[in-house]
Structure formats: C-alpha cells, structure tokens
Amino acid sequence: MTKYLFEANYVGEGITGLMREGGTKRREAVVEALRSAGGSLECFYYAFGDTDALGVFEIPDEADALALSLMINSTGAVKLRLKPLMSPEDLDEAAKKTPSYRPPGQ
Template sequence: MAKYLFEANYVGEGIKGLMREGGTKRRDALVDALKSVGGSLECFYYAFGDTDVLGVFDVPDPAGAAALSLMINSTGSVNVRLKPLLTVEDIDEAAKKTPSYRAPGQ
C-alpha cells in the first residue's frame, strides 16, 4: 500500500455541505470513497488557515489515488491535493541509485 498526505479546501457548495452535514459525515464519505478503491484512512483532521482538512490515507496503487483525486476534484465542492509519502527506507533505496542527468546549459 502507498501512503498519501492529502490537503483539501472546501469551496462554494462544499462549505455549505460541510456546515449542514458536519465533519463526521464528511470523514465517513472519504472512508467510503477510499474503500471503493481498496484504500483506508489513517488520520483525518480539520484545520483553519490555508488548509481546511488534511490527513493520511493508504491506497494499493497510484491509479487508485489519482482516480480518487479526480473524482473528488470533479465535484467542484472540494479542492484536494495529494502528496505521496516515502519511508526512510524508500529514501535509502533512492540514495543508492545513480541516475544520469545533464543540468541545463552544461
């Protein structure tokens, strides 16, 4: 399973829906959406400032994460952003690789 950090903002009708339904029902809706792509919710928090809601979830593959993001964003009620999370072991493996790259202008 791959872990993703999500950050989201409610917009337009999404704000009204949150106020009408409450936070628990919106979290439950995300849990159901994650189940539909074989995923699960690790944590879910509301905040204020630049981000309305954030948390971490697991999904089996990047396609499932992308499908979920596309579906949620397509509603126009929520703007969600996903960030894949890497373990320290993932970074250890990355540090062992030596990709070839030429910097611009060199």
C-alpha cells in the same frame, strides 16, 4: 499499499454541505470513498488557514489515488491535493541509484 498526505479545501456548495453535515459525516464520506478504491484512512484533521482538511491514507496504487482525486475534484465542492509519502527506507533505496543528469548550461 502507498501512503498519501491529502490536503483539501471546501469550495462553494462544499462549504455549505460541510456546515450542514458536520465534520464526522464528511470523515465518514472519506472513509467510504477510500474503501471503494481499496484504501483506508490513517488520520483526518480539520484546520483553518490555507487548508481546511488534511490527513493520511493508504491506497493500493497510483492509479487508484488518481481516480479518487479526479472523482473528488470533478465535483467542484472540494479541491483535493495529494502528496505521496515515502519511508526512510524508500529514501535509502533511492539514494543507491545513480541516474544520469546534465545541469542546464553544462
């Protein structure tokens, strides 16, 4: 399972729907959407400022995360952004690798 941080902003009718349904109903909708893609919700919070809602979920793989993101964003009611989360052990594994790279101008 892969973990993702999600950040969402409600847009247009999405704001109206949120106000009508309330926060817990929208969280339930997220849980159901994740379940349909084989995932689960770790945490969910509302905020104000640049981000309306954020949290962490687990999902089997990148294709499932992308499918969910495409479906949600296609509604036009929510703008969803996903960031993959990596553990310290993941970083340790990456640090052991030595890819080749030439900086610009060298």
